[in-house]
Every structure is written in structure tokens, then in C-alpha cells.
Amino acid sequence: MRPKVLVVGSSNTDMVVQMPRLPAPGETVLGGEFVVAAGGKGANQAVAAARLGAEVTFVARIGTDMLGDQSLQNFAADGLVTEYIVRDSSKPSGVALSMVGGDGENMIAVASGANGQLGPADVGQAKKAITEASVMLLQLEIPMPAVLYAVEAASEVELTVILNPAPAQVLDEHLLERITVLTPNATETEILTGILPTDEEGAARAAERLLEKGVTTVVITLGEKGAFYAGENGAGLVPGRAVEAIDTTAAGDAFNGALAVALASGRDLEESVDFANSAAAISVTRVGAQPSLPRLEELGAGSWELGAGN
Ligand code: RIB
Secondary structure (H helix, E strand, C coil): CCCEEEEECCCEEEEEEECCCCCCCCCCCCCCEEEEEEECHHHHHHHHHHHCCCEEEEEEEEECCHHHHHHHHHHHHCCCECCCEEEECCCCCEEEEEEECCCCCEEEEEECHHHHHCCHHHHHCCHHHHHHCCEEEECCCCCHHHHHHHHHHHHHCCCEEEECCCCCCCCCHHHHCCCCEECCEHHHHHHHHCCCCCCHHHHHHHHHHHHHCCCCEEEEECHHHCEEEEECCEEEEECCCCCCCCCCCCHHHHHHHHHHHHHHCCCCHHHHHHHHHHHHHHHCCCCCCHHHCCCHHHHCCCCCCCCCCC
């Protein structure tokens, strides 16, 4: 039986220009390649989890336009359960304008469109899937009422909730207390704690602050350095893989999707973080969000027996 992961989140089409370096404000930089790629933090994480072997239900809103049609086709090709995806005729599908510099770093502007209409009722219609899932995976590219409703619904059935707090914003303690695993990157950690973690010691201090706010487990992603985890069963840095990054877009999404699959399979936290590090490392060696997300075979994970978890 495959582990069941429920993702509530955004879907975008990414319009990407690859360039030798990112422009400064007001500057024009020539020489870019243009790529259109499926994206959106929610969709990326859902696709990442599906490619790594989970049965994934995705709750989202997309427009009734051509971009929405294309997204649905992509989801079907990746085997997502799409019955809770709402087609919204009042807004266009989400679009992200992305610039990727020569060092793989990016700048992204998002026009949320239909993603901004996702509400509690959309999550509520997926109650059956919430009851059946082993892990719920959330990000912050959808309205906060939908996130809060999803977290409440999950806590009613004691479902493990992973919240990837991206894009960064301040979160109140009522929400944090209901999160099983919070997965900020360094920037998001600084916004949540006032500490910018650049090494293991800084990550440990920041994680401690988040645990004090009521989160059960914290996993702080530190790029190529790996990820620092802390919770009731201990803490530690799980080193990342050394790879040459050409596009870091969706590295965090690859990480979160993989983490959800591993935890839903009943793996312990350290092993799950290591698995997630591997998925993120592969994703940065390829261009685009969903095109960069790896499949289970690529992780050298032949020995991984995916279980249905809890
Ligand atoms: O996390 C990467 C994603 O952020 C991109 O795919 C883009 O759509 C933005 O949502």
C-alpha cells in the first residue's frame, strides 16, 4: 500500500527567464533563455510526493483557462487525485514570473489568481481524504483561512501536519501549536524567530524558539549545508549532498514532498530528512520547478519499502 499524502496549496505556471545574473532594480539584463514550466508551491510539493511513491490528493483552485487545462493534464500524468481541485471561472490560473541567475538563485513574482480564492469550503469538501491521509502538507501561497481550516480539520483526526511556511510571513501561536513539523528555510526562520541561521549553532537556537512556540518538530533547511531538525526525540544537522546548482527553484518543494512521503511511510525524522535532502539536491541540478522533481529510482532508494505508515 502506498502512503497517503494530502496537499492543500497553490498551482502556478512559471514563466522563467534564465540569465547570466539577476538584474538590480531598474536594470535590464540581456542574454536570457525563456522556459515555461509547471509550478506553484502546492502543486510542486504534491508532484514531488507522487513521483516518490505516495498516493497524493491535491486540494487547489485553478482557472478555467488554458493554463488551468494544462495543469490538470500534468497532474493526471503524475497520478494525482484531482477530484478536489476546483475550476474557478472568476479568476485566471496562477502565474509566476521567475528569473534565474547564473548561480542558480532566483527571484519570483506571483500573480495568485484562482489560488487567492481557495477557501475553507474547498478544504471542507475533502474531509474524507483528510480522514484517510497519513500526512497533510501545507504552504502559505493560499489564503490563511484555508490554511487554518485545514490545520483544524487535521488536528480533529490527529493527522500529522507539515507546514512549509513559504512565502515567509509572521505566524500566530494558535497556528504553530497545531503544526507537527514546521519546515522553514533560513529566511523564513529569521522572520519567525529573529534569528538568521547560517550554521548548526544558529539553527539550534532558532529551532528552540520555534519549539517554545508550540511546534512539535522543527526542520530548518540550510541549502547545500543540509537541514537541522529538532523535536522531542533529539536534534541534529543532516548534511546535504554536494551538487552543482543550476536552478534552486522548487528545491524546498522537493524537500517537503519527500519529507511527507518518508514520514507517511513511517520513517524516523533523521532518515526522512536525509531522504528529503537527496530529493532537493537532485532538483537543483535541473531547470524549472516540476520538471526538476526526481522520481524514486533516481534517489538510489531501491531499498526503500514504502509503507502506508500510520
Ligand atoms: O517554490 C517555487 C515556486 O514558487 C515556483 O514554482 C513558483 O510558482 C512559486 O510559487
